[in-house]
Amino acid sequence: MKERFKEKADAASAEIKNILKEHGNKVAGEVTLSQIYQGMRGITGLVTETSLLDSQEGIRFRGYSIPELQQKLPKFPDGGEQPLPEGLFYLMLTGDLPDAEMAESVTDNWMRRSHVPNHVFDAIDALPLHTHPMTMFVVGVMALQTESTFAKQYGEGINKKDYWDPVYDDAMTLIARLPRVAAYIYRRKYKNNEHIHPNGLLDWSGNLAHMLGYEDKGFMELMRLYMTIHADHEGGNVSAHTTHLVGSALSDPYLAYAAGMNGLAGPLHGLANQEVIKWIFEMQEALGTDAPDKVQIADYVKKTLEEGKVVPGYGHAVLRKTDPRFTAQMEFGKKHMPDDKLVNTVWNIYEVVPPILQSLGKVKNPWPNVDSHSGALLVHYGMVEYEYYTVLFAVSRALGVMASLIWDRALGFPLERPKSVTTKLVKQWLDGK
Numbered sequence: 001m002k003e004r005f006k007e008k009a010d011a012a013s014a015e016i017k018n019i020l021k022e023h024g025n026k027v028a029g030e031v032t033l034s035q036i037y038q039g040m041r042g043i044t045g046l047v048t049e050t051s052l053l054d055s056q057e058g059i060r061f062r063g064y065s066i067p068e069l070q071q072k073l074p075k076f077p078d079g080g081e082q083p084l085p086e087g088l089f090y091l092m093l094t095g096d097l098p099d100a101e102m103a104e105s106v107t108d109n110w111m112r113r114s115h116v117p118n119h120v121f122d123a124i125d126a127l128p129l130h131t132h133p134m135t136m137f138v139v140g141v142m143a144l145q146t147e148s149t150f151a152k153q154y155g156e157g158i159n160k161k162d163y164w165d166p167v168y169d170d171a172m173t174l175i176a177r178l179p180r181v182a183a184y185i186y187r188r189k190y191k192n193n194e195h196i197h198p199n200g201l202l203d204w205s206g207n208l209a210h211m212l213g214y215e216d217k218g219f220m221e222l223m224r225l226y227m228t229i230h231a232d233h234e235g236g237n238v239s240a241h242t243t244h245l246v247g248s249a250l251s252d253p254y255l256a257y258a259a260g261m262n263g264l265a266g267p268l269h270g271l272a273n274q275e276v277i278k279w280i281f282e283m284q285e286a287l288g289t290d291a292p293d294k295v296q297i298a299d300y301v302k303k304t305l306e307e308g309k310v311v312p313g314y315g316h317a318v319l320r321k322t323d324p325r326f327t328a329q330m331e332f333g334k335k336h337m338p339d340d341k342l343v344n345t346v347w348n349i350y351e352v353v354p355p356i357l358q359s360l361g362k363v364k365n366p367w368p369n370v371d372s373h374s375g376a377l378l379v380h381y382g383m384v385e386y387e388y389y390t391v392l393f394a395v396s397r398a399l400g401v402m403a404s405l406i407w408d409r410a411l412g413f414p415l416e417r418p419k420s421v422t423t424k425l426v427k428q429w430l431d432g433k
């Protein structure tokens, strides 16, 4: 995979050089004052090779939609139906679809790199049990940073042409170690500190499920799907953009990823998956039923909005249709748990919420995003500890942001440093000064 990547990156680098030489002055867009003040929506300002988001169609990874990935990526040998995220990583990194052997070699490579040094567990153990799992996770990642090859080689004076090589090494090691760190946090916080040894015969996601304590084949398949669909969502979302930005300072992959995951831990981004289930559980309690009907749900949604809160799991900064990541999970639910009450509640919410949000007249996307479905599937298999859910999102997101970071260094992208202004200066512009 590494050699294949290097060939591709060298070719892309030469191509970009030529594009910029010939067209570097081409105007790519206009920026309005509203965009400057309102979260830079719609401003094109980044290059991310791993995936592209279309507002109507949703995400495509190197040109492949989620249903296409489900069809074309290698599966786990024992009758697995969901794609192996190892294959997705290969695809995002090289641009090529892997065959089963290539995906297996990624699994083997990550298994070989997966040993987590003891001081990482000590660092997590130093935190009180009530610490949020995402805080424990980022502390664990920061403790892993002691192993950074990039930081070491930079300190020794590596040539800038070779930056991508230790970044590749760090990215692979980091991804390899995340399942153990994530599982350790889960077992420490919720399962009486009783830990489970890795199973070297399993794939990356299957082994994560195993170390979490879930041996059900359905849960393992869910993890493969989950790790695939949460991996990447082009470059402008908070976690991907932050990882890219911090990496542009030549902070090593551990530092950059930890920064990105602090962003994922925000309720408008990855923490929305915990907020959705918390909100549904609160609704069930308030209504005194675990199967609220659509009228009851509609009333509860209106109450949520009247209290000045958002409906978690709905809306998106770019998407303007139902998120295909939601649809993929709905299909999984229809196949594996069609009668599950909570999952059915998620489907009822899907029928009720969009027209209500539309009626507000200000919500640009009334449709569900990835987070509105994921929690209910986890609860079905017994994982009810919703504060933990964003950690699973974080493990998956490593695949996309690390593949992108390797590309950033291979393409020699510089320090990111956009211009900011003061309102005083804006007023001077408006006065024509």
Ligand code: AMX
Binding pocket: 237, 267, 268, 269, 270, 272, 305, 309, 310, 311, 312, 313, 314, 315, 316, 317, 318, 357, 362, 363, 364, 365, 369, 370, 371
């Ligand atoms: N419920 C209620 N109001 C909503 C809403 C929702 N789900 N989504 C958007 N709105 C409101 C906004 O709060 C904003 O209100 P304001 O003008 O009074 O401040 C207005 O609609 C316009 O917002 P927008 O342009 O449609 O959205 P945005 O690009 O500013 O924000 C997002 C996008 C995701 C933060 C927003 O839709 C939201 O808060 N959703 C709920 C949280 C959520 O599900 N986040 C997960 C997103 C996916 C992910 O990153 N994992």
